[in-house]
Amino acid sequence: MIKKSVNEHFPSPLPGEAFGDRGAFMRGALEAVTGEFGLDGASFYEHDLKNGLLRLRLRHVAGVTFEHQENLRPVPGSAAARALETQGRTAGKGSGGSFLYLPFTFEFCDPSGARATVPCSSLIRLERSPRRRGFTASESAKAEAYLRSYLRDYYKAEFLSLNRKYDKNIAAITELTEVFATALRVRDSFRHILSGIQTYFGFDRVRLYLIDEKNRKLKGELSADIRGQIKSISYEEIPLEAGAHRFADIVLGRSSGAFMERYKDCVLYMPLAVQGVTIGLLIVDNLLSQQKIEPQELAMLKSFGGQIALAVDNSRLFDKVEELSLYDELTKLPLRRYFNQRYQEEFYRAERFKQPLAMVWADIDYFKEVNDTYGHQIGDKVLKEAGRVILSNLRKIDFPCRYGGDEIIILLPQATGEEARRLAQRLSQELNEVRIPVPFSSAKELRVTLSIGVATFPGDAATMDSLLEKADDALYWVKSHGRAGIALYSEVAAEKAKAAAAGGEAKNGDTTKV
Amino acid sequence: MLIWLLSDHDHRKHVAFKNLLGRFSAAYPDARAEFVVKSRKSMWESLFAHLRDPKRNQLADVIEIPQNWTELLSRLGLLSDLLPHLDCLAQRRFPEFILKELFYNDEGRAFSAPWWLEAPALFYRPQALKGAVADPEKELATWEGFRAALDRVKPPPRRPAFRALSVPGSSGAAAVTDVLPRVWGRRGGLFSEDYNRATFNREETIGGVDDWLELAVSGKIELFSAERFETGPQPAEDCAFMISSRKLQGASRAGLRMLPYPGYPSGGGLLLAYNLAVTSSARDQGAASAFVGWALEPRNAGVFAEGFGAFPCLKPAFEERVREEKEEEVYRRLFAAPELMPNIMVYPTAELLLQRALWRISLKIVRGDFDREDLLRELIMAQGEADYLLSLY
Numbered sequence: 001m002i003k004k005s006v007n008e009h010f011p012s013p014l015p016g017e018a019f020g021d022r023g024a025f026m027r028g029a030l031e032a033v034t035g036e037f038g039l040d041g042a043s044f045y046e047h048d049l050k051n052g053l054l055r056l057r058l059r060h061v062a063g064v065t066f067e068h069q070e071n072l073r074p075v076p077g078s079a080a081a082r083a084l085e086t087q088g089r090t091a092g093k094g095s096g097g098s099f100l101y102l103p104f105t106f107e108f109c110d111p112s113g114a115r116a117t118v119p120c121s122s123l124i125r126l127e128r129s130p131r132r133r134g135f136t137a138s139e140s141a142k143a144e145a146y147l148r149s150y151l152r153d154y155y156k157a158e159f160l161s162l163n164r165k166y167d168k169n170i171a172a173i174t175e176l177t178e179v180f181a182t183a184l185r186v187r188d189s190f191r192h193i194l195s196g197i198q199t200y201f202g203f204d205r206v207r208l209y210l211i212d213e214k215n216r217k218l219k220g221e222l223s224a225d226i227r228g229q230i231k232s233i234s235y236e237e238i239p240l241e242a243g244a245h246r247f248a249d250i251v252l253g254r255s256s257g258a259f260m261e262r263y264k265d266c267v268l269y270m271p272l273a274v275q276g277v278t279i280g281l282l283i284v285d286n287l288l289s290q291q292k293i294e295p296q297e298l299a300m301l302k303s304f305g306g307q308i309a310l311a312v313d314n315s316r317l318f319d320k321v322e323e324l325s326l327y328d329e330l331t332k333l334p335l336r337r338y339f340n341q342r343y344q345e346e347f348y349r350a351e352r353f354k355q356p357l358a359m360v361w362a363d364i365d366y367f368k369e370v371n372d373t374y375g376h377q378i379g380d381k382v383l384k385e386a387g388r389v390i391l392s393n394l395r396k397i398d399f400p401c402r403y404g405g406d407e408i409i410i411l412l413p414q415a416t417g418e419e420a421r422r423l424a425q426r427l428s429q430e431l432n433e434v435r436i437p438v439p440f441s442s443a444k445e446l447r448v449t450l451s452i453g454v455a456t457f458p459g460d461a462a463t464m465d466s467l468l469e470k471a472d473d474a475l476y477w478v479k480s481h482g483r484a485g486i487a488l489y490s491e492v493a494a495e496k497a498k499a500a501a502a503g504g505e506a507k508n509g510d511t512t513k514v
Numbered sequence: 515m516l517i518w519l520l521s522d523h524d525h526r527k528h529v530a531f532k533n534l535l536g537r538f539s540a541a542y543p544d545a546r547a548e549f550v551v552k553s554r555k556s557m558w559e560s561l562f563a564h565l566r567d568p569k570r571n572q573l574a575d576v577i578e579i580p581q582n583w584t585e586l587l588s589r590l591g592l593l594s595d596l597l598p599h600l601d602c603l604a605q606r607r608f609p610e611f612i613l614k615e616l617f618y619n620d621e622g623r624a625f626s627a628p629w630w631l632e633a634p635a636l637f638y639r640p641q642a643l644k645g646a647v648a649d650p651e652k653e654l655a656t657w658e659g660f661r662a663a664l665d666r667v668k669p670p671p672r673r674p675a676f677r678a679l680s681v682p683g684s685s686g687a688a689a690v691t692d693v694l695p696r697v698w699g700r701r702g703g704l705f706s707e708d709y710n711r712a713t714f715n716r717e718e719t720i721g722g723v724d725d726w727l728e729l730a731v732s733g734k735i736e737l738f739s740a741e742r743f744e745t746g747p748q749p750a751e752d753c754a755f756m757i758s759s760r761k762l763q764g765a766s767r768a769g770l771r772m773l774p775y776p777g778y779p780s781g782g783g784l785l786l787a788y789n790l791a792v793t794s795s796a797r798d799q800g801a802a803s804a805f806v807g808w809a810l811e812p813r814n815a816g817v818f819a820e821g822f823g824a825f826p827c828l829k830p831a832f833e834e835r836v837r838e839e840k841e842e843e844v845y846r847r848l849f850a851a852p853e854l855m856p857n858i859m860v861y862p863t864a865e866l867l868l869q870r871a872l873w874r875i876s877l878k879i880v881r882g883d884f885d886r887e888d889l890l891r892e893l894i895m896a897q898g899e900a901d902y903l904l905s906l907y
Binding site: 080 | 521522525528529532552553554555556558566567586590685687739740742743744746860863866867877899902903906907
């Protein structure tokens, strides 16, 4: 018998099949043994010991090798049954032809990732049609030896495959650790975490839910599919109560039952906990493909559970810190730093798409006096109310900001001067209707008015600085003309021009309400 | 170019494809084409393995798929649109019942091309029915009539291997393809008509599955057949009835006659179609599409399907084949108003869920500890899972 090396058995694996793949290996073995011993067919069965079944995996006949799913039982006492029982080669002859059964035990690497191997009992059947001669003893011995030589090479292939798996795992551990660490610094950190998991594990779906403690809800965040496409699942809200939903039960540690047992092979529910406190739930599943999640993958993902939870929690904290640094706690309006960034973006957009951009600059009248007379607590209340009124009157695309002290700027994309004026009127009116109680004072309550200047791009100004300047000019005009009013820069400019033309009559104190 | 072909219980299909590819290579000597025969399970796993890690798990350029995998695979981005490449698709040269599921989304795109089809039917040997069935056409029209006839058939003397019923396409356990024709016969199904909920637990569906399983429980069919392992499929001469979706080899020699599947007296019923698709990762989309176009040509598809007792899908070839059939009248009834399995995203997974349930039940039947409650429990669980899938996809 000629012993071939593994490379000789597989000079060029078919495209689409990894070298060393078990199927490709058996394909080579069946084709070679058929040719070498002049067979009419050869089949490879896995022996399901638990159910006493032979599972056909691969068959070679009439020059074609094919995988096939067929689960059959050997007849008790038949040649096949004897071969499995004695673990020795057995020949037999029947109406179907002559058969030689060769039992083998393959040692698979433990799919759970443990260092042990799992024995897999199998049977190879060599076949000759009824019209042809049967298998002689010496031919049977040769065929067995021939196939055993393949088996030795099989282990080399198995080793190579195992080695590749370890390489992949080490790469995954290194790179995922990096992903979870950098998730702190990226803006869209949840996306980063989910796409990291999908890149290395490739589940049918990964979903992230976070606990909203305040509202006692489990809220959907993001979902990533097998193609790595990520979408928001913020529409999913689950009450965090026992019995309300399976996910809620899992987070609350109350889940059990047949359904969970049935799901365990293709779904992993991973509660995310930081310092003993559950902050969310990560769900990975292979429900669409119904493929088992390899125990090794499960173990690895579980070992990352702590890091994922920490990364998610840190991202949330990071967002909170960012919120604190970008928003004014009192008015809940964005601060000047944030405004500067958004102003650039909005101005660029308006310029590029040739759309109007209005700027409303408001100032709370006599705010310094309020502070001095009634104290900072009352001043803070005034600011709070002003913030509330503004936030409740804006469109989604508008951007307000506490620009400093009692000055508030609102950017109104795609709005004309008249539209900005209407908003300013609404804000003034609503704030004017607010009564702020003032204890220990004869006035009992305080009413607040606003002075507002409005300028627009491109009508009033062509640059960012110029737009700010023109809105400030309009505001100054209102303040210098009795406060509690609204002025559009275009009108202020027209008034100023008229006054200048009239020879400076306005300089003599003839104020005109705009 | 690499082609993945679905494996078949009838080895003649693999040989027919090998011959087809031989003719293709002779016609186009510069085109290099190879094929690998994959089981349905292995094909499914390979497709998902590619989605998980495309670099390590390359796809073939052309794949054969059950027609109702098209929607799922196209949504997962695995298939290319064939409509611009194939005139037969653009001109819709297929029977209406195929077009209905092919252009399911009516998006003006077709991600697979119908290749061949098969229809489950009942074959019987008049000689074996003597004394048991007087008027086969009438008595075997209903499931109940067929079931009663099975009980009446007696094995002939000195024929120990004789069985009243044989199912040549059996994979050992009760399978989805075994039970669904009967489920359809009872007007059941796996999903409601609007596909908003699973209906595994509907009376008609349970009844259909139960009808088939009863054949196994009562010993009319043998699950995980030991004889089959030793001698292969039961020869037609050794049985009275055969349920098969293919024209059987040597049917005339064995004196076999044919009738529609019991329970469809007016014909019609479930029909299975298999399509060719070009994968989106095919290295040469043009060449792969050209091969599909060539394989679908009336003569090529006709010879290939004839090779293993199936029918080509292309209308002219299909009609010619039906005209040539000895049992033309029965086939006309079979194809009068057939239904294909729905081409919706979760259907292939739903079939897997049902298959798993049937596997567990088959084992119980063989062990002798099957109870109808087991079937109800399994189908309730499978329905829950299918409903959950519907909510996700």
